[in-house]
Every structure is written in C-alpha cells, then in structure tokens.
Amino acid sequence: MLTHTICMVSDFFYPNMGGVEEHIYNLSQCLLERGHKVIVVTHTYGDRKGVRWMANGLKVYYVPAQVFYNGAILPNMVTLIPIMREILIRERVTIVHGHAAFSSLGHDALFVGKLLDLKTVFTDHSLFGFADASAVITNRFLEISLADVNHCICVSRIGKLNTVLRAKIESECVSIIPNAVDASLFRPLEPNDIGPPNNRIIIIILSRLVYRKGVDLMTGIIPKICESHKNVDFLIGGDGPKRLELEEIREQYGNRVQLFGKIDHALVRDFLIKGHIFLNTSLTEAFCMAIVEAAASGLQVVSTRVGGIPEVLPPELITLSEPTVSGLVAALNSAISLRKRRLYVDPYQAHQLVSSMYNWRDIARRTEVVYDKVNFCCNPTDPERMSIFMKFGYMTGPLFCLVLGLGRILMWLCNLFVPIEDIDIAVNYPISNEHAKQNTL
Incomplete structure (x- = not known):
C-alpha cells in the first residue's frame, strides 16, 4: 500500500x-x-x-x-x-x-x-x-x-x-x-433517553433555513398538516435568512411549531430522537447527510425526490415526493398513517441497515x-x-x-x-x- x-x-x-x-x-x-x-x-x-x-x-x-x-x-x-x-x-x-x-x-x-x-x-x-x-x-x-x-x-x-x-x-x-455516517453517534431511542410523548406525533426538520433547502415548501406544508392532524407537532432546528417566515407560522400555531435555532452537531442525535418522522424539503441535493443521520437514529424519513436523494436510502426507510406542497403533504399523511398503525421499520433494524451501507x-x-x-x-x-x-x-x-x-x-x-x-x-x-x-x- x-x-x-x-x-x-x-x-x-x-x-x-x-x-x-x-x-x-x-x-x-x-x-x-x-x-x-x-x-x-x-x-x-x-x-x-x-x-x-x-x-x-x-x-x-x-x-x-x-x-x-x-x-x-x-x-x-x-x-x-x-x-x-x-x-x-x-x-x-x-x-x-x-x-x-x-x-x-x-x-x-x-x-x-x-x-x-x-x-x-x-x-x-x-x-x-x-x-x-x-x-x-x-x-x-x-x-x-x-x-x-x-x-x-x-x-x-x-x-x-x-x-x-x-x-x-x-x-x-x-x-x-x-x-x-458515524452510526455509533446516531443511535435510536434507548431506555434512559427522554423520547417524544406517546400521545403526539413529532415531525423533525433540521437544515439550514435557506431557499435551496425548501423553506418555502415548509411554510406551505406546516399549516396544512397542523389543520388536518391535531396530534402532530413540528420541531425545527437550524438557522438562516428565511427563519423569519417560519417565525410567522410559529406565532400562529404556538407550541405546536417550535424553532430551536442552530443545533450543535454533538447534539443532533439528541434532537432527532425527540421525534418520529424526519422531513427534508430540499430543492437540490447531491447527497443528503441529514436523512442518513435521521434514518440511523430510527426516524421515518419523508423527503423530496431531487438530485441524488433517491440513491441514498432503500425504499423501506424513506418516502419520496415531488418537491411540491401537495406532494409532501400526501407523503407526510402516509407516514403519519403508518406511524399510527405501527407499520414502520423497527428503529434498530433501520440503524443496522444504515450502518452496513455507509461506513x-x-x-x-x-x-x-x-x-x-x-x-x-x-x-x-x-x-x-x-x-x-x-x-x-x-x-x-x-x-x-x-x-x-x-x-x-x-x-x-x-x-x-x-x-x-x-x-x-x-x-x-x-x-x-x-x-x-x-x-x-
């Protein structure tokens, strides 16, 4: 060598x-x-x-x-x-x-x-x-x-x-x-971890709040999901020039939409396991690390079908949609329905699968x-x-x-x-x- x-x-x-x-x-x-x-x-x-x-x-x-x-x-x-x-x-x-x-x-x-x-x-x-x-x-x-x-x-x-x-x-x-991804840093919820409440479904968004990350799509999706699912909340991590648009939605829906600002990478896993579903609204991506980290942490992933994203995760770990508000709302409705019926991949199986794929x-x-x-x-x-x-x-x-x-x-x-x-x-x-x-x- x-x-x-x-x-x-x-x-x-x-x-x-x-x-x-x-x-x-x-x-x-x-x-x-x-x-x-x-x-x-x-x-x-x-x-x-x-x-x-x-x-x-x-x-x-x-x-x-x-x-x-x-x-x-x-x-x-x-x-x-x-x-x-x-x-x-x-x-x-x-x-x-x-x-x-x-x-x-x-x-x-x-x-x-x-x-x-x-x-x-x-x-x-x-x-x-x-x-x-x-x-x-x-x-x-x-x-x-x-x-x-x-x-x-x-x-x-x-x-x-x-x-x-x-x-x-x-x-x-x-x-x-x-x-x-260093899968050892992104483990699913463990017995001693404080997870999401059992009576709520939490959707996690974690990205830079810029145009190409689809913030305009987020502002269209969140009101529709909040209106149609009274037990669904959004936790949003990240910062950027388009944060103000999400601040306006938070004013409207109160605690159901929470903004956490920039998340230190050492705390990303702890933030991810607060939720059940991870939403990625990117308009362009060569390879999206965020969805890999979310899947390794045991979350269901809903994402836009753009760029290299369809190559990243197997179909059982991700629900793909066209980058439109209506398409992503339908994909989230499907993920929420699967969550309610417990028809999702076991978090530890998802973690093992991601670990074997990316090293x-x-x-x-x-x-x-x-x-x-x-x-x-x-x-x-x-x-x-x-x-x-x-x-x-x-x-x-x-x-x-x-x-x-x-x-x-x-x-x-x-x-x-x-x-x-x-x-x-x-x-x-x-x-x-x-x-x-x-x-x-």
Missing part, C-alpha cells in the same frame, strides 16, 4: 458545521488511521488563526484570508501562493485535495499544487443548474479549475452526471464515492484507491495547460494563460527570497486527544 501526504483544502471546516465539514473531518481521521499523513487548510474563523490540532493529531492551518460571500473567500488565484507554497513544502504534501465547488480556497490551493507539480484531486459535494447567473459563473470557473486536475470525486451518480456536464470533463476521470472506513479505503491511481498520473506541462486554456475562448483563454504566467513569476520570486532549503520541514509531534480537544475549543 502506498503512503500519501494529503492536504485537504476547503473554505468550509470547523468550527463551521455542515456536510462538507463533516466529510473532510471524518475522511481525514480514517486516512490517518490507515497510516497516511493528513493536514487540513481552511481560512480563519474569528479568533481561530494559525495552526490548531484536532483529535488523533489532525493538523489544521487557519490561513489569514477574509470571507467574501457565503463562507468562502474572494477568488484570487495568486495572492495565496506564498503561504500555500510554504505549507505544502513544509508538510511535504504529495496530493492536494480540494472540496466543494463554491470553495475559492480549494480552487486556489489546487492551482498552487499544480504550480508545484503535485497531484490534485477535487471532490464536488453539490448540484448546480445551468440557467441562472450564479450557476453560469460557477460552472465556467469550475470548468477551468478542473481542466488539468488529475481526478474528481462525486458523492452520487446524479452528482457525477452533473459535474461531467458542468465542468466538461471525461466521465472516466470521475469516481463516485458517497458520504457516510467512513470504507469511504477512506475507496478514496485511497483514487490517491494510488493519481500517484502514477503525469501532470501536464505549462504549454499543455495553456493549450487547454485557449480552448475556453478568445477572452477567457488568454486571461487564464496570463494568470498561469503570473503564478509562475510569483513562484519564482518566492523561490528567490524564500528558497525551498530554507523552509523548515514540519515535525509530527505526538498529541493526545485530550490536548487536541483543548486546542479546538
């Missing part, structure tokens, strides 16, 4: 919470367990700057870059070359692994990795359209960034099709490796195969890269050839003023989990 030194890079990492953050952390932990060296690079979060250590010696660099929009830094391609060069050389990185199409830092790190002739891998975690302005800009930038990446990973089959079309890359250069150690093993494969790839030369860029048009092509040339000049200046032999090689000091916990507080 080959041993790699991997640099995971994304704008999205702890203390921020989300699917990408969980993916990077858990994958890194399992790769460390398999004997590889892994570091993470992200941007500063408040007063969290410099180097921090997490459990099992996972080293995290919080580089000084300011957030521009939606948790990501401003795309710049060249200004981070000095610091990224020093990190990659200091840690003797062999593979740069960027995560998330919206992560400017991830794309910048891939660019620096290519300048240093390192192997590059990119994981796409989301689906994007082709019509709106944001999608057009993102897709164009993704196409250019992935043009000379060694390999791509997508978390679902529909995600792979979406990325192949958006980035115009060969299907053979994309692997499908799903997300996973982080298996995901790490499959990612390791990708690393082994790219280790033998040949990186394109600068003239070959310029030839690729020129295919993007008379304006875009020369612009990115200019960026590549500027990157080479900055790299030459860095080598002139801070030679590679003057950069101290990082020493991996043993660190206890207790010490890592103190450093990540």
